[in-house]
Amino acid sequence: MKKLGIIALALFIQTAFAQTNRFVYQVTMKPDASNKSDIKTENAYLDISPEKSVFYSENRIKRDSIMRTRFQSGGAIEINRDQMESLRSKINYTVEKDKKNQKTFFKDRIGRDNYSYEEDRPINWKISFETMKIGEYKVQKAETDFGGRKWTAWFTTDLPYQDGPYKFGGLPGLIVKVEDDKGEYSFDLMKNYKIADFPTLNQFGNTIKVKRTDFLKQQKKFIEDPMSFMTQGGGFMQTRVGTTGGGIAAPRGGGRNPAEMRKRMEERTKDEAKKNSNPIELQ
Structure with missing residues (x-):
C-alpha cells in the first residue's frame, strides 16, 4: 500500500x-x-x-x-x-x-x-x-x-x-x-x-521554412507587388487568386471577372500594408 x-x-x-x-x-x-x-x-x-x-x-x-x-x-x-x-x-x-x-x-x-x-x-x-x-x-x-x-x-x-x-x-x-x-x-x-494542453491551431496552405532575411524579402515583395504572388514563380510557391484559405480573402460576391478580382485584391493588400506600416520590428 x-x-x-x-x-x-x-x-x-x-x-x-x-x-x-x-x-x-x-x-x-x-x-x-x-x-x-x-x-x-x-x-x-x-x-x-x-x-x-x-x-x-x-x-x-x-x-x-x-x-x-x-x-x-x-x-x-x-x-x-x-x-x-x-x-x-x-x-x-x-x-x-x-x-x-x-x-x-x-x-x-x-x-x-x-x-x-x-x-x-x-x-x-x-x-x-x-x-x-x-x-x-x-x-x-x-x-x-x-x-x-x-x-x-x-x-x-x-x-x-x-x-x-x-x-x-x-x-x-x-x-x-x-x-x-x-x-x-x-x-x-x-x-x-x-x-490541459496546447490547443491545435488551424493551418491552411503550405509551410515554407526560410531564413529570417528571406522572409523579410518575401514580405517586402508581397507589400510592393502582391499580384506577383498570384502567378507561377512570383513567390516560393504558386498562389491562386480568389482562395479563401490565404491571408487575403476572396472579394465578396461571385461572378466578378479575374481582372476585377485581382484589382480589388491588390487594393486591399496595399490598404492593409498602410494600416500596418509601423511593425513591431523596424529592422
Whole structure:
C-alpha cells in the first residue's frame, strides 16, 4: 500500500508538472505609422510547458473554433461574417520557443503560404537593480535593443518561468510587462491559469521554412507587388487568386471577372500594408 501511495504521488506530481500554464497578455499597438492616434488593443496567450511555449492571438483561437465547428458540421453551419470580422487580429503570427534547444521560431503568412524561420538574433538584456510592484508581483527592470526598438521589461521571480510574450525571454523570471521607449507597443500580463494542453491551431496552405532575411524579402515583395504572388514563380510557391484559405480573402460576391478580382485584391493588400506600416520590428 505504501508503494502504491508513493507511485500515485509521483504520478500526481508528474501530471501537475506536465500541465500547460496560460498567461494572458493585453497587447497595445500603434500599427499605422501615419496615424499614431489609432491604438489597437487585443489579448494574446503565452502557453508554457516544460518543453516549449507558444505565443499567439486570442482572436485566432476564437476564429479557429468557429471554422472547426463549421467543418465538423460538413458546412451545414453558416459563418457569421460580422462575427468573423470582429475577431480579425493584428497578431497574425505565432512565436514558438523550444526550451530544450533554446531556439525561437517565428511563423506568419505571406499571401496563401505559411512561412517559418528561426530567430537568429540573441536578445541581450541589461538588468537593473530597480524594482517595483505590478499587481501582485514584485518585478525588476531590464532593458534591451531589439528589432530596431529600445525595450524596457519588468520581470518577476515570483513565478517559476523564464519566458515572456512575443520573442522576449532569457531573463531570470517571467516578463510581466515589456514596452518600447516610444510607447508604440506594449505587452501587459493580465492573468494566468492552467489548461490541459496546447490547443491545435488551424493551418491552411503550405509551410515554407526560410531564413529570417528571406522572409523579410518575401514580405517586402508581397507589400510592393502582391499580384506577383498570384502567378507561377512570383513567390516560393504558386498562389491562386480568389482562395479563401490565404491571408487575403476572396472579394465578396461571385461572378466578378479575374481582372476585377485581382484589382480589388491588390487594393486591399496595399490598404492593409498602410494600416500596418509601423511593425513591431523596424529592422
